[in-house]
Amino acid sequence: MSYAEKIRISAGGLSMFVKNFQQLSEPAVSQNCARLRKAALLAYNSALECVEPAKLLRSFLSLDNKILKVGESHIDIGAGKVYVVGAGKASGAMAGALEDLLGDRITAGCVNIPHETECSTRITMLNRAGHPVPDESGVEGCRRILELADAAEAEDLVICLISGGGSSLLPLPVHGISLADKQKMTSLLLKSGASISEINAVRKHLSGIKGGRLARRVYPARLLNLILSDVIGDPLDVIASGPTVPDTSTFADAAAVLRCYRLWDDVPETVKTLLTDAAAGLVEETPKPGDVSFAGVLNRVVGNNHLALVAASNSLAAAGFKVDVVNEPWQGDACQLGQNLAVRAIAAADSAAPVAVLIGGEATVQVAGHGRGGRNQQAALAAVRELAGHANLLVALLATDGIDGPTDACGAIVDGTTLARAQKLAMTPETFLQNNDSYSFFKALGDMVHTGYTGSNVNDIYMILSAGSSAR
Numbered sequence: 108m109s110y111a112e113k114i115r116i117s118a119g120g121l122s123m124f125v126k127n128f129q130q131l132s133e134p135a136v137s138q139n140c141a142r143l144r145k146a147a148l149l150a151y152n153s154a155l156e157c158v159e160p161a162k163l164l165r166s167f168l169s170l171d172n173k174i175l176k177v178g179e180s181h182i183d184i185g186a187g188k189v190y191v192v193g194a195g196k197a198s199g200a201m202a203g204a205l206e207d208l209l210g211d212r213i214t215a216g217c218v219n220i221p222h223e224t225e226c227s228t229r230i231t232m233l234n235r236a237g238h239p240v241p242d243e244s245g246v247e248g249c250r251r252i253l254e255l256a257d258a259a260e261a262e263d264l265v266i267c268l269i270s271g272g273g274s275s276l277l278p279l280p281v282h283g284i285s286l287a288d289k290q291k292m293t294s295l296l297l298k299s300g301a302s303i304s305e306i307n308a309v310r311k312h313l314s315g316i317k318g319g320r321l322a323r324r325v326y327p328a329r330l331l332n333l334i335l336s337d338v339i340g341d342p343l344d345v346i347a348s349g350p351t352v353p354d355t356s357t358f359a360d361a362a363a364v365l366r367c368y369r370l371w372d373d374v375p376e377t378v379k380t381l382l383t384d385a386a387a388g389l390v391e392e393t394p395k396p397g398d399v400s401f402a403g404v405l406n407r408v409v410g411n412n413h414l415a416l417v418a419a420s421n422s423l424a425a426a427g428f429k430v431d432v433v434n435e436p437w438q439g440d441a442c443q444l445g446q447n448l449a450v451r452a453i454a455a456a457d458s459a460a461p462v463a464v465l466i467g468g469e470a471t472v473q474v475a476g477h478g479r480g481g482r483n484q485q486a487a488l489a490a491v492r493e494l495a496g497h498a499n500l501l502v503a504l505l506a507t508d509g510i511d512g513p514t515d516a517c518g519a520i521v522d523g524t525t526l527a528r529a530q531k532l533a534m535t536p537e538t539f540l541q542n543n544d545s546y547s548f549f550k551a552l553g554d555m556v557h558t559g560y561t562g563s564n565v566n567d568i569y570m571i572l573s574a575g576s577s578a579r
Contacts, residue, residue: 140522143501143572146463147520148556150422151505151568157418158507158563160197160270160335161204163410167333170208175264175331177407182331184212187262191216191231192252192321194277195270195347196508196564197335199226199233202268206230215255218268219248219276223560239513240293241278246286249279249316256321259328267321267330271337271508271564273347274307279315282390288375289313299368300473302438303338307348308356309364311393312385313378317348318356318393323400325351330404336411337508337564339436339468343406351404354393358385412436412467412566415507419568420465428463428572437468437569441482442540444470444504445489448569452500453493455573464571472512478544481512483567484555487519488545491536495526499574505556508564514546516555518567528552 156162167178175182189212191202199220206213206228216231221238236245259265280289292313296306311318322330332351334343343352362382365371371379384390394400420430437444448466455462470482480488483504490502505518529536532551539548549555 139499139574140501140524143522143574144520146423146426146428147501147503147570147572149426150419150570151503151556153422154415154419154568155507155558155561155563158335158410158415158565160200160410160563163335164201164204164333165208167407167409168205168208177331177405180405180407182264182329182405184264185262187264188214188259190214190255190259190263190265191268192218192255192265193268193273194219194248195268195273195335196221196224196238197270197562198268198273199224199228200562201270201333201335202228202231202233205266205268217248217251217255219245219252221272221276221560224562225560226562236276238272238275239297240290241275241286243286245276245278246280249277252321253316253324256324259325261327263328265325265328265330267332267351269332269347269350270335271347273350274310274317277314277316277347277350280313281315282377282381284313284375284377284381288377291375292378295370295373298474299370300440300471301364301368302471303469304342304345305364305367307345309361311348311354311356312358312361313381314348317350318344318354319349319352319398319400320393321350322352322404323394323398326400327403332404332406334406334408335563335565336408337566339412339438339566341408341411352406353396353398353401355396357392358382358390362386410565415565415568416465416467419570420463423463423465423572428461429458430463430465433464433466436566437466437470439470441470441472441485442489444468444569445486446493448486448502448504448571449490449493452502452571452573453497455571456497456500458573459575461575462573466569467566468569469566472543474543476542476544478539478542478547479514480543480545481506481514481516481518483511483518484514484516484545484549485540485543487521488536488540488548490521491525491529494521494523497523499523501570501572503556503570503572504567505570506567507561509558509561515557516546516549517558519545519549519555521554525552525554
């Protein structure tokens with residue numbers, strides 16, 4: 108079963124979610140809410156289908172005899188060998204599509220993918236590993252990837268398939284740092300509220316493969332890096348911690364992140380020692396721009412959040428909404444995101460006609476409580492009180508990988524009835540917010556969205572939908 112087929116089946120389940128919701132609300136309210144939810148979920152499904160990894164790769168690559176066309180670029184494969192490496196949530200599906208194109212021209216390959224991934228390949232080894240916390244299987248996969256990189260000679264081509272989740276799936280500790288140390292570091296960073304750029308600045312400097320080090324091992328062979336971006340703005344050195352691109356961050360930056368988020372006293376001693384030695388000039392930096400290792404590297408982004416937003420926009424426009432796609436993506440605190448979306452939604456309610464506002468991004472959460480949830484659920488919870496009573500408004504926050512934090516949901520939906528329904532269950536949004544327990548809140552209401560693991564990842568989609576003032 109392809110990912111697109113899997114997503115369509117999931118969408119069928121989501122339409123039942125909308126139908127069930129109608130039974131929970133007053134008749135005059137449920138009609139608007141159900142209509143808005145259906146439109147939001149159909150738009151989300153369109154976005155997922157647009158960024159299905161194998162589809163993207165097939166549209167981006169073609170083969171003419173020995174000439175591999177990569178967008179507007181051309182690579183002469185010649186008589187050299189072709190190796191496939193990489194890591195990420197979408198990299199398994201990308202590897203399958205690449206095999207469909209190149210077939211037996213591929214000599215060997217190894218791609219690290221999450222344990223939950225459902226896909227198969229004939230030549231490339233799909234090494235299932237831990238995400239978001241790395242495991243020993245991920246380390247073994249990295250070693251195999253570097254073996255292939257070392258085997259490649261000047262006339263060969265290494266194709267690297269990178270997608271969201273690649274940082275966790277490429278764990279190769281260096282300088283006396285153990286896997287347990289990296290696991291602790293990952294947990295600390297993910298709960299700190301640090302941005303992905305800040306988190307990956309640390310990860311790169313604790314790794315033997317990230318931060319351009321994979322490219323250094325591939326050289327002098329040619330290297331084609333195909334990227335499905337999960338970072339807003341597509342900064343190549345941040346996506347999966349940039350294993351094939353020059354690193355713009357430094358050991359000093361990594362240390363600054365740990366101090367900024369007050370993690371320095373909690374990190375393993377091996378990490379402190381490494382960063383202290385680096386500050387004294389005793390440790391070699393990651394390869395920087397101008398390094399010869401990047402002379403034969405071609406990096407290309409095959410898909411990103413913008414593509415998903417365009418697909419969602421087209422779906423909503425076809426459903427009769429006037430759509431505004433916000434050019435400034437969200438990067439920052441989840442609670443602030445929820446409040447921002449609520450303000451935008453209330454402003455949109457003044458329009459007589461149906462209006463939709465789309466924003467991309469990925470929020471952060473500083474975890475202080477002991478509950479369960481994800482960035483999208485946390486942000487949705489922060490919008491509940493502001494939206495109360497606005498029967499013609501809806502806000503949806505949905506992850507394109509199908510996973511919102513350590514939960515089985517991709518996000519949640521909030522509308523004008525959410526607070527009233529919560530109060531009937533004696534639930535107060537602020538109490539759940541303080542305990543970072545958004546999952547329990549939305550599970551009780553039936554307002555979480557489930558798709559299952561999509562096999563893609565291009566950040567999150569935030570939707571504001573207004574039925575229009577005439578629908579009140």
